[in-house]
Amino acid sequence: AQSVTQLDSHVSVSEGTPVLLRCNYSSSYSPSLFWYVQHPNKGLQLLLKYTSAATLVKGINGFEAEFKKSETSFHLTKPSAHMSDAAEYFCVVSDRSGYSTLTFGKGTMLLVSP
Amino acid sequence: EAQVTQNPRYLITVTGKKLTVTCSQNMNHEYMSWYRQDPGLGLRQIYYSMNVEVTDKGDVPEGYKVSRKEKRNFPLILESPSPNQTSLYFCASSPGPGRNGEQYFGPGTRLTVT
Secondary structure, eight states: OOOEEEEEEEEEEEEEEEEEEEEEEESSEEEEEEEEEEEETTTTEEEEEEEESSSSEEEEEEEEEEETTTTTEEEEEEESSOGGOEEEEEEEEEEEESSSSOOOOOEEEEEEEE | OOOOOOOOSSSEEEETOOEEEEESSOOOSEEEEEEEEEEEEEEEEEEEETTTTEEEEEEEOOEEEEEEEESSBEEEEEESSOOOOEEEEEEEEOSSOOTSSSSEOOOOEEEEEE
């Protein structure tokens, strides 16, 4: 069984300040982990993925995430928020064996103020 | 352009009137799935398909049917819609084993059942 917990339903930051979106996971297998972003009235877009190579993963738009097995965490960060980062972010876990199903977190809404 | 398309984008219907939401992808992906998104619940998987003629239930399959007669199409069928199926629906596809976490999402279908 696998599960994902996004620790904050909403995060508010000012433009130009760092972003931290927290995600903890549980998995019986070696997991693959993903972050997806959903802008208003849009479908989800893959932001970045971890699949067992480097533990620090770089994604699009300056986002990064670090896989920490000892803490079962996969937090998403960005050094400096931009207004266009305002969106909902989903952490996703999948086991790496073949056709596994995905488990989505409940999402974190990122609000960016000027 | 590589994409997943869904139709219709918006649909208002009445209880009990059968409907079909179409989904098509042009990336020759093996894996396709349907999700529903509800506030505070994130995305929940309805059904998925590993290839033509191979489908399986996700987390919330009750009240839905699917078929996969061609690789590119994966329609979602609601035989007798009810108000609790009012939701935002997403179709997604991915390349296949070991990469099913890399999902390409359609733009979504907003369904209202009165």
